[in-house]
Amino acid sequence: MKKMEIRIAGFGGQGVVLLGNIMGKAASIYNKRFAALTQSYGPESRGGSCRAELIISESPIEYPYIIDPGIQVILSQEAYIEFGGKASKDTLLIVDSGLVKVDNSPAAQLLSIPASRMAQEMGRPVVANIIMLGFLAAHSNIISREALERSIKDFIPAGTESFNMKAFEMGYHYSLLGDRPA
């Protein structure tokens, strides 16, 4: 992998920017790649549209914005309408099937996981993003699993390690159960 662009899009309160931070730190600090992370959100702290965009590269990154993301993590219908339909053929599109109803997407690969429902069933709705991250980690080899786990621990509050790691594990193993069509 020389360069990978990743978009995570959803709404405020889902931990979109936190996911960007975790992945950015894992890639740049622990995997020692070049990385640039940009964010965009509306004036609301919750509920407004929100996205984090990350570039990971083997060489210095000049233009800090993504142009053609190789991976898109879509966490809301609004984000799916805005970005999902425009995804190019090579894009890996990962959606939360509890939140996004997909139509005919041109993306070569469409993967889904009911991350928010799984988190709710766990009794910890806040870890939906970490479940999603585990799922993403299992389906791509851009950032090492060890780096991601270390980075998660850097960002989460003390005392929440066990259920966050469990959430990561759930997402990771969900993919091994077989990819189901959306």
Added chain:
Amino acid sequence: MPKVLMDGNSAIGEAAIRAGCQCYFGYPITPQNELIEYMATHLSRRKGCVFVQAESELAAINMVYGASVVGARAMTSSSSPGISLKQEGISYLAACELPAVIVNMSRGGPGLGSIAAAQSDYFQATRGGGHGDYRTIVLAPSSVQELADLTIRAFDLADKYKIPVIILGDGVLGQMMEPVEFKQEAPAVLPVREGSLRGAKGRPSKIIKTFTSNPAELEEINWSLFRRYGLIKKQETTFETFMIDDAKLVVVAFGIAARIAKGAIRNVRAEGLKVGLLRPITLWPFPDEAVKEVVKNVNHFLVFEMNMGQMLEDVQLSLEGKGEVSFYGRPGGVIPTPSEVSRVISRLYYQKGLK
């Protein structure tokens, strides 16, 4: 210290603390709020340091003035409309020969403009900005690492030349996150500038003020300021060149635009076009000697800015009529992509018959 992943605004805050910044005064505005937030969390907890969220931009810059008078390293930050409000204070700081660091994470204008990144404050920053005959040193970083490094340099320059120093960034640099390394630790003892007002015990009292009713005296103050500006120009002008050795066309760009230009240059180099980049790091003093050096071998220049053509005038002045200068600009907060700039470069390259 190992590398950390940080947004540009926070990196400035951390670098300022490590430069021995004792006082920060600010008033919130997007896209520099992470800096105020960082100082509220980190500077306020340090022994002997002061963080104040002022009631306005005017109050903040005048608090900087006060802190500088008593010899503390002081900083304020804002974005374009807020920097306009600070101009009176910056003029007073310049008149009194007081060091200060002022960060402008500029955004689209004129007026309240937009919150997207733009470079339309070049004139304001490099021509003094407020009333009167004065200049400020203007540093233009183009990465989060450089934001940190230039913040430390800004404090050193401000003290060395007793002059306000502007760090001219933009909304992209302020808010994007990149790995950054801080190369120095915060000083154990906060620096106090020599000759600052710390009480007049044992000596006649001194007054630091900007007004004099004697024009001849004021003329001499102006002369002395400009003698120092001449020295700064000689000693502190900095710039970067990129792929310039065999170039037939040189792009001149600063800050975030220079990064976009680098990407564009890599694209057109892959097609065999000989294009290089000159990136001023100090916008004032402008690296006019570097431009004069480039035009000895290169006849064609493309100035690329995220405004309607401001640095363009400095490039033209430096060239003194030599060479051919073209311009490409996107104002208002629109951020062009490297492929867009590549198209502009290759069109120009073929039009001028360079291939």
